[in-house]
Every structure is written in C-alpha cells, then in structure tokens.
Amino acid sequence: MFNLNIKNTSELNKIDEKGIIVNFLLDDDNLKQNFQDYLVNNNIKINSALSGKFLENDSKELFLQGIDDNPYLTVFKKYKVIKKFDNDLFRDFVSSLIIKFEKEPVKNLYINIPDFEIVKEYFKNEEYYYSTFIEGLLLGNYKFDKYKTDKKEIKKLNVYLITENKKISSALIKRTENLMKAVYFSRDLTNEIADVLTPQELLKQAKSELVKEGVTVKVFTKEQLEKLGMNGVVTVGKGSTNPPLMMVLEYKPKAKSKGKIALVGKGVTYDAGGLCIKTAGGMLDMKGDMAGAGVVLGVIKAAALNKLPIHILGVVPAVENVISGNSFKPGDIIKTYSGKTIEVIDTDAEGRIILSDALTYACKQKPDLVLDYATLTGACVVALGESAAGVFTNDDKLAENLLCSSKKTGERLWQFPMWDEYKKPLESDLADVKNLGIRWGSAITAAKFLENFVDEDMSWAHLDIAGPAIKYNIKSYTNKYNTGFGVRLTYDFLEEFIK
Ligand code: BES
Numbered sequence: 278m279f280n281l282n283i284k285n286t287s288e289l290n291k292i293d294e295k296g297i298i299v300n301f302l303l304d305d306d307n308l309k310q311n312f313q314d315y316l317v318n319n320n321i322k323i324n325s326a327l328s329g330k331f332l333e334n335d336s337k338e339l340f341l342q343g344i345d346d347n348p349y350l351t352v353f354k355k356y357k358v359i360k361k362f363d364n365d366l367f368r369d370f371v372s373s374l375i376i377k378f379e380k381e382p383v384k385n386l387y388i389n390i391p392d393f394e395i396v397k398e399y400f401k402n403e404e405y406y407y408s409t410f411i412e413g414l415l416l417g418n419y420k421f422d423k424y425k426t427d428k429k430e431i432k433k434l435n436v437y438l439i440t441e442n443k444k445i446s447s448a449l450i451k452r453t454e455n456l457m458k459a460v461y462f463s464r465d466l467t468n469e470i471a472d473v474l475t476p477q478e479l480l481k482q483a484k485s486e487l488v489k490e491g492v493t494v495k496v497f498t499k500e501q502l503e504k505l506g507m508n509g510v511v512t513v514g515k516g517s518t519n520p521p522l523m524m525v526l527e528y529k530p531k532a533k534s535k536g537k538i539a540l541v542g543k544g545v546t547y548d549a550g551g552l553c554i555k556t557a558g559g560m561l562d563m564k565g566d567m568a569g570a571g572v573v574l575g576v577i578k579a580a581a582l583n584k585l586p587i588h589i590l591g592v593v594p595a596v597e598n599v600i601s602g603n604s605f606k607p608g609d610i611i612k613t614y615s616g617k618t619i620e621v622i623d624t625d626a627e628g629r630i631i632l633s634d635a636l637t638y639a640c641k642q643k644p645d646l647v648l649d650y651a652t653l654t655g656a657c658v659v660a661l662g663e664s665a666a667g668v669f670t671n672d673d674k675l676a677e678n679l680l681c682s683s684k685k686t687g688e689r690l691w692q693f694p695m696w697d698e699y700k701k702p703l704e705s706d707l708a709d710v711k712n713l714g715i716r717w718g719s720a721i722t723a724a725k726f727l728e729n730f731v732d733e734d735m736s737w738a739h740l741d742i743a744g745p746a747i748k749y750n751i752k753s754y755t756n757k758y759n760t761g762f763g764v765r766l767t768y769d770f771l772e773e774f775i776k
C-alpha cells in the first residue's frame with residue numbers, strides 16, 4: 278500500500294528517482310512501428326528476441342528495466358480495440374501495477390493515458406474514461422491488514438497521469454478519490470471479522486463515518502422493532518446474544534434535491550445458517566453477508582462527500598443468524614411489518630426475511646424508487662459465477678439504466694426474468710408465503726419472495742451480489758479482500774439519475 282499523490286500533467290517530466298513509466302500500445306497494424314519509434318525516441322535498446330516475443334505472440338505486457346544508472350522501468354501493455362474490448366482493461370491493469378510494485382522502492386509512476394478518441398465508443402464520456410485510471414490505482418492500493426502484526430511502512434508514491442493538454446481536472450480527481458473513500462469504507466466493513474462487526478458495531482461505524490458528513494442516523498432497537506411489528510428482523514436475530522436492530526440513514530442535500538431514492542441493504546453480520554446450519558466451508562465467507570448494508574452505507578458516504586443533489590434514504594436491517602436455544606426454527610410462522618405471514622422452511626434463507634420488513638418500511642417512505650442489495654443466494658452465484666450480480670426488477674427502464682451504469686463501471690450485472698410462475702413454489706398451506714421453494718431457479722424465487730413486500734406501483738430492483746461482493750480470483754482488485762461491489766455502480770446510477 279502506498280500513500281498515493283495523484284496529479285495530472287501534460288508531459289513526462291522525469292525526476293531522477295526510481296520510477297515506472299507505463300505505456301499502452303494499441304495492437305493494430307502500426308503496433309511494430311509505434312513500438313520501435315518509442316524505443317528509438319527514448320533511447321531504449323532491447324534485444325530483438327525479447328521485442329519479438331512481445332510483439333509476435335500472445336504475451337500482453339513487457340517490463341523493461343533501464344540499463345546502467347537509468348532508474349526507470351518502462352512498462353508496455355498491449356490493448357486491442359475490437360469488439361471484445363473491455364473497458365475495465367485500464368482499471369484492472371493499473372490496479373495490478375500498484376499491487377505488483379507495493380514492495381518496491383518506487384517513488385514515481387507515470388501513466389501515459391491513450392487518447393480518448395481511440396477508445397471513445399467504449400466509454401460514456403471522456404471524464405469517466407480518465408476516472409477509470411484513478412479508480413484502478415485506488416482499487417489496487419486497498420489493504421485490509423489490521424490483523425497483521427508485521428505492518429509494512431506506507432511509502433509515498435507520486436502518480437502522474439499524462440494526457441494531452443492536462444485534460445484531467447483536479448475536481449475530477451477529488452470526485453473520484455471521494456468515491457473511492459466510500460468504496461474503502463464499504464470494503465472495510467465487509468472485511469471486518471464478525472466477532473467485531475456485530476449489528477451494534479455496524480451501527481457505530483455507520484454513525485462515526487456518516488454523521489460528520491451531515492447524514493442523520495435513526496435506529497430501531499429490538500424493543501422498538503417488536504413494538505412496530507417488524508418481526509422478520511426480530512425473529513432472525515433471536516438466536517444471538519447480539520440483538521438485532523434496523524438503522525435508517527438519511528442524506529438530504531443542501532442544494533435542491535432532484536429526487537428521492539431508497540436503498541435497502543441486507544445486514545447479516547454473520548450467517549451461520551441458524552438451526553439449519555451451514556457446513557464449515559459454507560460459513561467461511563459469511564462475515565461478508567452484510568455486504569448489501571456495506572453498499573448502502575458506502576453509496577450514502579459517496580453522495581454526501583460529493584454533495585450529490587439527491588435525497589437518499591438508507592434502510593439497513595442488521596442481525597446475526599446463529600444458533601442458541603432462542604434461535605428461530607423451521608416451522609415457525611412470522612408476522613411481518615407488512616401484515617403478511619411467512620412460514621419458515623429453512624432458517625438459512627434468512628436474508629429475505631429481514632428484507633421483508635425493510636422493504637415495507639422503504640416503500641412507506643414513498644421514494645421515487647427502491648433498490649435493494651443482498652448477498653442473498655448461492656443459486657445466483659451458481660448461475661452467474663462470481664464476477665456478476667443478478668438484477669431482478671419490476672421496471673425494465675430501471676434495469677436498462679442499471680445495466681448502463683454496470684457497463685461503465687465494470688461492475689457486472691445480468692438481468693433475470695421475473696415471470697409469475699416463479700412465485701408458485703412459495704405457496705404455503707399455513708401462511709401467506711414460504712421462505713423457501715424448490716431448488717431450481719431459486720435466485721429468481723428469492724426475488725419473487727421479496728416482491729411480496731414491495732408496493733405494486735413502486736419501481737424496484739433487487740441486486741443479488743452474493744458472487745461479486747465476496748473476494749474472487751478474477752481481477753487484480755478482487756482477489757484478496759471482499760470487494761465493495763455495487764458502490765461504484767450505484768453512484769454512477771445516481772449521477773445519471775439526477776442529470
Ligand atoms: N448468505 C447466504 C447466501 C450466500 C451464499 C452469500 C454464498 C454469499 C455466498 C444466504 O443467506 C443463504 O444462506 N442462502 C442459502 C439459501 C438456501 C438455504 C435456500 C443458499 O443460497 O444456499
């Protein structure tokens with residue numbers, strides 16, 4: 278991890294300290310010529326076998342150490358602008374560099390940003406294109422090392438983003454750094470161990486990060502939840518010595534608001550499965566079962582830091598799903614805040630039970646739309662793998678906008694159908710609805726369960742982030758720690774919403 282100082286510049290001003298120069302080479306008919314020209318202009322000599330290997334075969338990057346007393350390492354990364362171009366390429370590569378060199382005594386990093394014209398059809402606008410480089414740097418620079426005894430010292434690294442005519446404004450750098458602070462906040466919460474991050478502690482951290490930014494935090498204690506009839510949250514939390522709660526966060530902009538949005542996040546601070554207990558392996562990642570809450574808190578922080586002119590309500594039910602003599606049981610019937618009753622088939626399908634109360638509460642506040650985030654089903658991970666979240670909605674226009682932000686931010690979303698036959702398996706003989714149906718299509722069935730608790734005329738989308746929120750081995754910035762997936766996506770959605 279470095280202490281990054283990100284600046285923009287229009288030319289390469291080498292300082293005589295150890296540094297890295299990064300060049301992206303467009304892999305088209307002129308690749309060889311451009312590469313040769315660069316080497317000649319910069320007085321770099323390499324043996325032809327090496328350059329041949331880089332140019333001819335599939336190797337996509339080349340690291341050239343300066344010879345004699347030249348302190349620079351020159352990095353080349355090939356990229357192709359063809360149908361399969363992925364606009365996460367720059368973000369991911371820049372992040373991999375930060376990780377690769379974290380132990381090296383590098384002082385300066387120069388990144389030659391390719392001309393926007395070359396890649397323009399893959400980015401929504403020029404500003405966002407530049408911000409992907411800043412996102413990449415900060416995504417790669419994240420660490421969760423509070424439990425490591427031997428902490429590495431944090432070195433300063435100057436990063437120079439080189440564009441023609443200094444196209445990157447300091448306002449853009451600030452905006453993206455703020456957004457990334459929110460991503461870090463969300464990541465810290467999901468990476469914290471469950472022994473520390475109880476529902477109470479989640480509340481405490483939400484308060485300490487958000488109140489200072491002008492966000493109000495209201496809390497419903499277990500007793501208040503009982504009085505209000507929010508028995509979904511209360512019941513799932515029954516087995517734990519750490520009582521359940523629900524927090525409601527409100528960010529109201531000083532400027533005239535351009536809408537009101539409710540964000541709901543599953544805050545299961547640990548999911549052992551309850552009496553329908555998980556296997557040891559299945560439990561391992563379950564400190565991250567509050568990642569939905571992490572998205573909500575992160576997005577609110579980003580909006581507050583960047584003063585987005587939109588009114589946001591965050592609704593976060595927080596519980597621990599563990600075992601004791603007080604745990605709720607299969608066969609129990611719960612009367613929810615909506616008045617509808619749920620027959621408990623499986624105590625491990627707990628997320629949807631706590632979300633039922635939270636969604637009813639959110640709808641009652643009459644927002645323009647409701648988005649919910651939850652590490653809800655393993656079935657969604659089976660369907661999409663770890664790199665994409667599922668989106669389930671009653672509003673195709675909303676899906677379109679979310680998918681658009683997904684493309685831009687590289688936080689992948691895939692839409693599932695919401696046909697009514699998926700409701701069928703949830704019919705209960707004893708209550709209004711069962712919390713579990715059949716195995717097939719059970720990510721969709723879970724979404725159909727949630728739909729019971731959303732007003733019919735409310736525009737709503739459910740994001741099942743069980744795959745990409747938990748660490749996964751696909752991108753350089755997702756493979757060690759829980760990821761904070763959803764914060765950048767939602768922030769972009771909000772920015773577009775207020776346009
Ligand atoms: N929190 C889990 C879902 C999950 C699985 C999140 C893997 C992240 C990674 C959820 O509460 C759960 O336990 N779901 C069960 C439901 C089952 C009992 C019907 C599942 O998906 O296996």
Ligand code: MG
Pocket residue numbers: 548550624625626627628
């Ligand atoms: Mg569960």
Ligand code: ZN
Pocket residue numbers: 545548566625627628652653
């Ligand atoms: Zn869960």
